[in-house]
Amino acid sequence: AQSVAQPEDQVNVAEGNPLTVKCTYSVSGNPYLFWYVQYPNRGLQFLLKYITGDNLVKGSYGFEAEFNKSQTSFHLKKPSALVSDSALYFCAVRAPAGSARQLTFGSGTQLTVLP
């Protein structure tokens, strides 16, 4: 079975400072990894994904994530946080092609960027 862990329920960071939202995963085979952001009472917006290739993935709104196979991690990062980045962030994993297609989500991390 595939699973995702987001160890931090809440992350607070000052505007302009770098931010990191942590994610570790468990899946058989090479993972497909995703980050999504959710604003209140809205659906999920895609930020970035790792399927294959370069371990450093760049996504929307200045976010990036680094795939680390040995640590089974896919932490989300941004060099300089904005107040508007405050939202709920979800990491998700999917097993590779040939198996179940559904995404499994982490528990979410509430990011608050303080002005």
Next chain:
Amino acid sequence: GAVVSQHPSRVICKSGTSVKIECRSLDFQATTMFWYRQFPKQSLMLMATSNEGSKATYEQGVEKDKFLINHASLTLSTLTVTSAHPEDSSFYICSARSTSGAGDYGYTFGSGTRLTVV
């Protein structure tokens, strides 16, 4: 880009009535639709997976007679909450997947439906 339109965004209904939630893929064919339920400040829990023209596959613990899913066409899937009760109040989100890979390696989410049963 790929867009999934989900309606209604918010609905309040009386206990015992049924509510239908629609998800439409606007510019791609959704061969698979996933329906999720989300409680406040919690993660998305997969309820069921449906493929166009087939019966939905429900996750363990999800009552298929209560949460009716129809995926009759490649652009429309519906979730009907039958005989709704206050404990069914939640945020429901659909996610469409296309085999062509449209939309973020195939997954595009609707904007969600806030269901309140009174």
